[in-house]
Structure formats: structure tokens, C-alpha cells
Amino acid sequence: MGTTEGSDIVGLILISVSLLLIMALALVAFFYFSRRKFVSAQLENAKMEIDHQKEMLQATILTQEEERKRIAQDMHDAISSKLNIVSLNTNVLLDGGVTAQESKQMLETILSISDTTLENSRRIAHDLLPPVLEKFGLWAGLEELKNDFNRASNGLIELNGGYEKCLEAKEELHVFRIVQELVNNSIRHGKATKINMTIACSPFALDYKDDGCGIDLTDKNKRVGLGMKNIQSRCDIIKATTELASQPGKGIHFIIKT
Amino acid sequence: MDEFLKSVGEFVIYLAVMTGLLYAIGLKNKKTAYKIFTFYLILIALIQLGSFYVGRGYLSKPNIFYSHFYYLGQFILLTAFFATLLNRKWLYWFLVPILAYAAFGFINDPGSFYRYNTVGMTLTHGLLVVYSVLYLYKSISDNGDFIIVSSGIFLYLLSSTLIFASQNVLTDLGVSREVNDILIKVNLILYLIFLILINIEWIKNYSLLDDIKLFQKLFNNGDNRR
Numbered sequence: 001m002g003t004t005e006g007s008d009i010v011g012l013i014l015i016s017v018s019l020l021l022i023m024a025l026a027l028v029a030f031f032y033f034s035r036r037k038f039v040s041a042q043l044e045n046a047k048m049e050i051d052h053q054k055e056m057l058q059a060t061i062l063t064q065e066e067e068r069k070r071i072a073q074d075m076h077d078a079i080s081s082k083l084n085i086v087s088l089n090t091n092v093l094l095d096g097g098v099t100a101q102e103s104k105q106m107l108e109t110i111l112s113i114s115d116t117t118l119e120n121s122r123r124i125a126h127d128l129l130p131p132v133l134e135k136f137g138l139w140a141g142l143e144e145l146k147n148d149f150n151r152a153s154n155g156l157i158e159l160n161g162g163y164e165k166c167l168e169a170k171e172e173l174h175v176f177r178i179v180q181e182l183v184n185n186s187i188r189h190g191k192a193t194k195i196n197m198t199i200a201c202s203p204f205a206l207d208y209k210d211d212g213c214g215i216d217l218t219d220k221n222k223r224v225g226l227g228m229k230n231i232q233s234r235c236d237i238i239k240a241t242t243e244l245a246s247q248p249g250k251g252i253h254f255i256i257k258t
Numbered sequence: 259m260d261e262f263l264k265s266v267g268e269f270v271i272y273l274a275v276m277t278g279l280l281y282a283i284g285l286k287n288k289k290t291a292y293k294i295f296t297f298y299l300i301l302i303a304l305i306q307l308g309s310f311y312v313g314r315g316y317l318s319k320p321n322i323f324y325s326h327f328y329y330l331g332q333f334i335l336l337t338a339f340f341a342t343l344l345n346r347k348w349l350y351w352f353l354v355p356i357l358a359y360a361a362f363g364f365i366n367d368p369g370s371f372y373r374y375n376t377v378g379m380t381l382t383h384g385l386l387v388v389y390s391v392l393y394l395y396k397s398i399s400d401n402g403d404f405i406i407v408s409s410g411i412f413l414y415l416l417s418s419t420l421i422f423a424s425q426n427v428l429t430d431l432g433v434s435r436e437v438n439d440i441l442i443k444v445n446l447i448l449y450l451i452f453l454i455l456i457n458i459e460w461i462k463n464y465s466l467l468d469d470i471k472l473f474q475k476l477f478n479n480g481d482n483r484r
Binding site (some may be wrong): 005016017021024034070244 | 382391398399405413419420429431432437441444448
């Protein structure tokens with residue numbers, strides 16, 4: 001075989017080797033860039049998750065502060081101020097120099113204020129943690145909530161379905177707080193006149209509807225309120241999924257499922 | 259002998275030995291895949307030293323029979339390497355037909371020991387290329403070890419297969435040594451790149467570079483506090 005033919009064959013092999021090398025390089029580059037893309041997508045997800053958690057934490061802290069403020073206000077208005085009057089009256093009685101009639105009147109005032117204060121402190125404690133909820137569970141707690149609201153405006157809340165202890169006590173408290181928040185939102189912001197709640201068990205589900213003014217979910221500029229964030233963070237804790245459907249003027253429809 | 263071939267060839271042998279030794283540092287505490295790869299590097303370095311000694315260095319005798327140790331040893335160890343990395347034990351089953359085929363070749367024609375087994379080389383290189391692609395694909399979503407090495411195996415084996423496969427044909431056709439040396443040079447450069455990639459992997463992931471940096475950082479912080 002001549003040298004030229006040999007060179008031709010070697011040349012051909014070299015071209016093939018170069019082509020294979022280029023192909024291999026392209027494939028390695030493809031793997032490299034896919035990997036980078038995958039890693040950056042994962043980082044983005046992790047960042048979003050952290051942001052969400054931060055937001056939830058912030059909402060929780062804010063809610064806690066609001067609650068402290070409310071309790072402080074309640075205690076100041078309903079207990080401290082009343083006890084001041086009791087203290088004043090008692091001082092006057094101790095100092096003496098009052099007629100029997102005046103003394104009787106003062107004692108009656110003290111008794112009446114003590115009764116009111118007792119009632120108020122009971123109410124505050126009840127608001128903080130309804131004893132029914134702790135003793136008899138979620139259904140009794142919700143029944144009581146319904147009755148409390150229906151006493152003020154008849155037929156406001158309708159409670160349907162049934163509940164057979166399918167959640168733990170801690171989870172029941174979260175669900176109760178969620179319902180409290182939803183009802184507060186419906187009345188305060190939605191001006192609802194009718195609220196319909198349905199509870200189902202195994203798996204647990206809550207279906208909540210009202211006929212209030214609703215919210216425009218397409219409006220991105222409207223920030224989600226603290227209450228809704230709080231609800232979301234409680235749902236996260238009990239590992240529940242949420243669905244919210246609402247249109248302006250058509251009330252809201254909120255579903256929680258575990 | 260071409261000066262280029264001689265000097266680069268010798269450099270590649272030294273580098274191969276060095277790389278093997280580098281990987282052998284702290285072998286005890288490393289994962290199985292690392293250990294298998296170190297054995298592979300040492301085997302390759304030994305084969306290179308042997309073929310250099312027999313072929314060019316001192317005896318100047320034909321050293322093609324080393325290619326059988328090379329491709330079979332490489333296939334066995336890299337199959338174990340990828341089977342460990344991919345956690346797929348069934349890869350070992352491919353060893354059986356390939357080894358049976360090689361053994362059958364030697365029994366059938368003992369003279370084939372002094373020729374390249376082009377079919378065997380192409381088959382084993384092809385399978386190893388497939389394994390490396392499987393591993394590279396897996397490493398897209400996983401935080402895998404040995405990604406640079408796997409890329410190197412993929413690049414080198416895919417491109418060098420044709421050079422090895424053509425050797426018997428070129429010898430049979432009587433292509434002159436000078437012309438064939440071009441291919442040997444290309445293979446040498448590709449192999450050099452492969453070795454460099456293996457070294458980069460070691461420096462990036464297995465050297466104590468990070469530990470030294472961390473230690474320096476801690477040390478400097480300690481200084482600042484004082």
C-alpha cells in the first residue's frame with residue numbers, strides 16, 4: 001500500500017475521531033448545563049420555601065403581639081378599672097365616718113362590681129381558650145361558637161356534618177382558631193349575614209361558605225391580610241391543603257382538607 | 259522514534275504513576291467507588307510501565323499483548339466502579355460474556371495474544387461509554403461523586419475506540435509506521451487530557467485543599483479575635 005493511501009485512511013480516522021470528540025464534548029456540555037439548571041431550580045425552590053416560612057413566622061409574631069395587646073386592653077378595661085373602684089370604696093369604708101345607709105350602698109357597689117369583674121375574667125379566659133373545646137372537643141366548641149354568634153344575630157351560622165374525633169387535641173385547637181378567624185373575617189370585613197360550615201371526618205375536611213362581599217383573588221396588588229396568613233400557617237402546621245374561591249359580591253368558599 | 263512521542267509518552271507514564279499514587283493517599287477512609295478507581299489507576303500505571311519496559315525502554319520487543327491486560331482489566335474495574343456509583347449490580351453480568359469471548363479468542367487462536375483484539379476493545383469501550391452516560395444522566399439530579407472522571411472516561415473512551423480499532427487494519431494494510439504514529443500521538447494527547455481531568459477531580463474533591471482553606475480561615479479568625 002502506498003503512503004498516500006495510508007495517509008488517506010489515517011486522515012479519515014482522524015476526522016472520525018475528531019467528530020466523535022466533538023459529539024462527546026457536546027454531550028458532556030449538555031449534561032453540565034442541565035445539571036446547573038437543575039441545581040439553580042432547586043435553589044430557587046428552597047429560597048421560595050424559606051421566604052414563605054419567614055412570612056409565616058412574621059405573621060405569627062404579629063398575631064401574637066396583636067393578641068397580647070387585646071388581652072392587655074381587655075384586662076385593663078374589664079378588670080383593673082373595676083378593681084380600682086372596689087379598692088376606693090373599701091378605703092372609704094375603712095376610714096369610717098360614713099352612715100349605715102352609705103356603707104350599705106358602697107358594699108352593694110363592691111358586690112356588683114366584683115360580680116361583673118368575675119364575669120369579665122371568666123369571659124376573657126373563655127375567649128383565650130374555650131373550656132368546652134378542651135373538655136368536649138372540636139364539635140362542642142364549634143357548637144358553642146355557633147350559639148354565641150346566633151344569640152346576637154339569629155341564624156347567622158349554620159353548622160352541618162359531623163365529627164368523630166379524627167384529629168388530635170392540638171389539631172382541633174388549630175381548626176377551631178381557623179374557624180374563629182374565618183367567622184371574624186366574614187363578619188368584620190365581609191359583612192356576611194349567613195355562614196355555612198360543614199365538617200366531615202376521615203379524612204378531616206372543613207367546607208366554609210359565607211354570603212359576604214367576597215374578595216377579588218385576581219387583584220395581585222391586594223395583600224393577603226394577617227388573618228389569612230395566620231390561617232395558612234395553621235393549615236401548614238396540621239398539614240392540611242386549602243382551597244379558596246371567591247368573587248367580589250359573591251362571598252367566599254374556603255375548603256380545608258387533611 | 260519521534261521525539262514528541264518519546265517525551266510526551268514518558269511524561270504520560272510518569273503522570274499515570276503519580277496519579278495512581280495521589281489517589282492512593284488516604285485510601286482507607288474512602289468510599290468503595292474511590293477505592294476501585296484507585297485500583298484501576300494503579301493497574302493502568304503498571305501496564306504502562308510494563309509495556310514501556312518491554313517495548314521501548316529496554317527490551318525493544320513487541321508489547322501489544324499488554325493491550326489485553328489493559329482493556330480487560332479496565333473493563334472489569336470500571337464496570338465495578340460504575341456498578342458501585344450507579345448502585346446497579348446487574349452491570350456485573352456484562353463481564354461474563356466479554357470475559358468468555360476473550361478467553362475463547364485466546365484458546366481458539368493463541369497467536370491472537372500478539373495482536374490487538376479490536377472487537378473486544380470496541381465492545382468494552384462501548385459498554386463503558388454507555389455506563390458513563392448513564393452515570394452522567396443520573397448526576398444531573400443527584401449530587402454525584404466522580405463527575406469529572408466520568409466525563410473524562412466518556413470523552414476518552416469514545417474518541418480513542420476508533421484509534422484502537424483501526425490498529426490491526428492499518429498493520430495489515432501495511433501503512434507505514436510514520437503515518438500510524440499520527441494516530442498514536444492523537445491518542446496520547448487524548449490520554450493526557452483524560453489524566454489531567456482525573457487529577458482535576460482529585461484536586462477539586464479529594465485533596466485537602468478545602469480543609470487547608472478552612473483551617474487557614476479559622477486560624478485567621480482566631481488571630482483577629484486576639
